[in-house]
Amino acid sequence: MGEPRTTASTCCYCGVGCGVLIDSEDGRITGVRGDPDHPANAGRLCSKGLSLAQTAQSDAGRALRPAWRPRREAPLAPVDWDTALDHVAARLADVVRRHGPDAVAFYVSGQLLTEDYYVFNKLAKGLVGTNNIDTNSRLCMSSAVTGYKLSLGADGPPTCYEDLDHADTVLIAGSNMAYAHPVLYRRLEAAREARPGTRWIVVDPRRTDTAAMADLHLPIQPGTDVALFNGMLHHLIWEGWLDPDHIAGSTEGFDAVKRMVRDTPPSVAAALCGIRERDLCQAAEWFARSPATLSLYCMGLNQSSHGTDKNLALINLHLATGQIGRAGAGPFSLTGQPNAMGGREVGGMATMLAAHRDIASQTDRAEVAAFWGVDAVSDRPGLAAVDMFQALETGKVKAIWIACTNPAHSLPDLAAVRRALRRAELVVVQEAYADTDTVAYADVLLPASSWGEKDGTVTNSERRISRVRPAVAPPGQARADWRIVAEVGRRMQALLRPGTPDLFPYRTPREIFDEHRALTRGRDLDIGGLDYELLETRGPQQWPFPAGQATGLARRYADGRYATASGRARFQPVPYRPVAVATSARHPFHLTTGRLRDQWHGMSRTGRIAQAFSHAPDPTLDMHPADASRRGLADGDLVRVASRDGAMVLPLRLTEDVPPGSLFAAMHWNAQFLNSGGINEVCNAAVDDKSFQPELKHSAVRVEKAELG
Numbered sequence: 001m002g003e004p005r006t007t008a009s010t011c012c013y014c015g016v017g018c019g020v021l022i023d024s025e026d027g028r029i030t031g032v033r034g035d036p037d038h039p040a041n042a043g044r045l046c047s048k049g050l051s052l053a054q055t056a057q058s059d060a061g062r063a064l065r066p067a068w069r070p071r072r073e074a075p076l077a078p079v080d081w082d083t084a085l086d087h088v089a090a091r092l093a094d095v096v097r098r099h100g101p102d103a104v105a106f107y108v109s110g111q112l113l114t115e116d117y118y119v120f121n122k123l124a125k126g127l128v129g130t131n132n133i134d135t136n137s138r139l140c141m142s143s144a145v146t147g148y149k150l151s152l153g154a155d156g157p158p159t160c161y162e163d164l165d166h167a168d169t170v171l172i173a174g175s176n177m178a179y180a181h182p183v184l185y186r187r188l189e190a191a192r193e194a195r196p197g198t199r200w201i202v203v204d205p206r207r208t209d210t211a212a213m214a215d216l217h218l219p220i221q222p223g224t225d226v227a228l229f230n231g232m233l234h235h236l237i238w239e240g241w242l243d244p245d246h247i248a249g250s251t252e253g254f255d256a257v258k259r260m261v262r263d264t265p266p267s268v269a270a271a272l273c274g275i276r277e278r279d280l281c282q283a284a285e286w287f288a289r290s291p292a293t294l295s296l297y298c299m300g301l302n303q304s305s306h307g308t309d310k311n312l313a314l315i316n317l318h319l320a321t322g323q324i325g326r327a328g329a330g331p332f333s334l335t336g337q338p339n340a341m342g343g344r345e346v347g348g349m350a351t352m353l354a355a356h357r358d359i360a361s362q363t364d365r366a367e368v369a370a371f372w373g374v375d376a377v378s379d380r381p382g383l384a385a386v387d388m389f390q391a392l393e394t395g396k397v398k399a400i401w402i403a404c405t406n407p408a409h410s411l412p413d414l415a416a417v418r419r420a421l422r423r424a425e426l427v428v429v430q431e432a433y434a435d436t437d438t439v440a441y442a443d444v445l446l447p448a449s450s451w452g453e454k455d456g457t458v459t460n461s462e463r464r465i466s467r468v469r470p471a472v473a474p475p476g477q478a479r480a481d482w483r484i485v486a487e488v489g490r491r492m493q494a495l496l497r498p499g500t501p502d503l504f505p506y507r508t509p510r511e512i513f514d515e516h517r518a519l520t521r522g523r524d525l526d527i528g529g530l531d532y533e534l535l536e537t538r539g540p541q542q543w544p545f546p547a548g549q550a551t552g553l554a555r556r557y558a559d560g561r562y563a564t565a566s567g568r569a570r571f572q573p574v575p576y577r578p579v580a581v582a583t584s585a586r587h588p589f590h591l592t593t594g595r596l597r598d599q600w601h602g603m604s605r606t607g608r609i610a611q612a613f614s615h616a617p618d619p620t621l622d623m624h625p626a627d628a629s630r631r632g633l634a635d636g637d638l639v640r641v642a643s644r645d646g647a648m649v650l651p652l653r654l655t656e657d658v659p660p661g662s663l664f665a666a667m668h669w670n671a672q673f674l675n676s677g678g679i680n681e682v683c684n685a686a687v688d689d690k691s692f693q694p695e696l697k698h699s700a701v702r703v704e705k706a707e708l709g
């Protein structure tokens with residue numbers, strides 16, 4: 001019998017990055033509590049965090065042994081680890097030899113730890129020689145990345161969680177924080193109670209639980225955020241509610257933006273958004289004239305065919321009013337996944353290089369290649385998520401390695417994704433669960449360890465790096481993600497570059513972290529002064545944390561100097577553009593998708609415990625009663641919702657929380673609960689031209705009573 005013990009770790013669900021204490025005994029997790037010493041949550045947990053013990057206690061659905069298919073139509077059959085690893089390495093090396101490195105692609109996940117991400121990135125860009133590595137973080141925050149880089153000169157928010165306590169006006173745009181980031185939402189509520197007079201403006205087409213608590217709710221038409229922010233800026237210029245010192249001393253490009261917003265007076269913007277002009281003007285006044293204004297935003301801005309523009313238009317407001325670089329002020333993108341930030345830091349995406357280096361820069365590529373000891377990092381652009389699966393469908397990409405994510409549920413245009421997976425020569429799926437929609441297409445299944453078993457680090461939304469520690473051993477033969485990748489990497493190196501020094505010599509995650517942090521020296525995210533020992537003794541820390549510093553930096557750009565070459569933040573003129581696929585007589589409804597309070601992603605974890613269904617027991621399509629009555633539909637009717645890309649059947653739920661003309665469906669429900677892969681069956685594959693993030697927040701659809709039988 002093992003002694004009871006407690007292990008400090010980090011919640012695996014969202015970018016708040018709450019600290020948890022895992023109680024375990026005899027190799028089983030017995031309980032999970034909030035860590036009172038973790039700065040992100042000070043002991044608080046939301047319903048998802050509180051259910052971590054139940055999800056971790058169950059081996060239901062876990063992938064316990066490596067498996068492969070001798071033929072595509074055959075069922076997965078168990079195989080030993082060495083055979084599986086040899087097979088994957090040999091098949092991938094064969095594709096590289098026959099078709100070149102860009103015929104291989106890696107699709108990974110914001111659920112991976114930073115160390116896992118680092119090794120995957122090195123395998124793709126350092127050994128295989130392709131930039132075809134992307135992640136499901138592409139679906140959640142890539143527009144925030146491009147927004148920060150274009151305006152402030154570097155990725156990452158300038159803000160920190162403490163700013164929630166100091167803000168006098170909080171603009172929450174495209175985020176139902178009450179469900180998606182509940183611990184931060186509670187902190188915001190506490191701050192409002194402590195500081196009467198604090199105002200919330202919530203921008204959301206739906207009356208979410210967050211919007212219901214707003215002092216001013218702006219229920220804009222889906223996709224019109226840029227018009228709203230440009231109209232607000234027009235009003236601020238007209239009223240003179242600007243910060244001329246910040247504009248003159250710390251920014252460039254204001255005149256071009258000023259000219260651009262001339263076309264968007266509040267009356268025009270309000271009409272485009274479908275809101276009252278006086279509400280828009282009120283929002284602008286609160287934004288500019290409050291001592292400190294904080295913007296919190298998430299998928300509603302990012303998951304758009306012009307998500308970067310939405311980010312830029314909002315940041316323009318902060319730059320024009322000087323609402324940045326002070327306590328309680330600034331633009332603050334909330335990351336959806338627990339380690340989307342860490343993936344960005346190691347450059348684990350097609351459009352990035354390690355430590356925020358630029359993949360388009362010859363100097364940056366040469367630096368990374370020299371550090372890794374490889375000839376070069378490819379200058380050929382890599383494929384971002386949606387393009388990657390389209391290339392798989394057309395045969396340009398032949399083999400794909402998918403880790404810790406479920407694209408057969410989470411990507412848009414699911415019919416095309418399924419065709420792509422069927423067409424591939426080789427699909428490797430590295431997963432903790434053996435029953436996801438994507439595993440059905442795997443030629444090889446590599447069983448990975450899961451939360452409670454993993455060792456490494458994650459970075460939360462406020463740039464804070466926390467340790468993830470194992471409380472128990474993985475079940476069956478499951479292994480750590482980084483170890484699986486390193487094992488395949490070594491085998492591929494022996495086949496592709498025999499006799500060269502081992503690129504994957506790691507014995508522990510600490511060694512990987514040390515290699516990663518060495519690459520950050522001198523960069524904007526420098527963590528040269530931060531190692532596992534310091535995280536052990538002083539707890540989670542924010543970056544940057546260069547060598548010689550006593551602590552990380554809580555708030556960036558406080559001196560009015562930005563990360564651009566000139567040191568000035570760049571205003572970006574971003575005219576309003578409509579959604580990619582407009583509503584029409586044939587498809588008259590705006591469909592938006594989002595999250596439920598107690599579910600997470602495609603339910604691979606939360607879908608296994610009964611209590612996660614108490615708040616929302618069944619999938620629904622939410623519709624305003626007036627729309628239903630016009631169509632002769634009633635609450636509970638089974639309806640077929642169809643776009644030009646796909647269709648699915650859902651029960652109708654009538655609610656005045658969605659405005660007339662709009663619909664809402666949660667994104668969690670998967671093929672285990674539906675007669676389809678999920679609501680993304682109907683979502684189109686349009687992407688933002690700068691961030692390549694798909695427009696999951698808007699589809700044009702029609703609804704009709706389902707024909708049964």
Ligand code: SF4
Nearest residue numbers: 011013014018046049
């Ligand atoms: Fe986990 Fe996020 Fe909930 Fe915190 S707020 S307990 S990180 S799901």
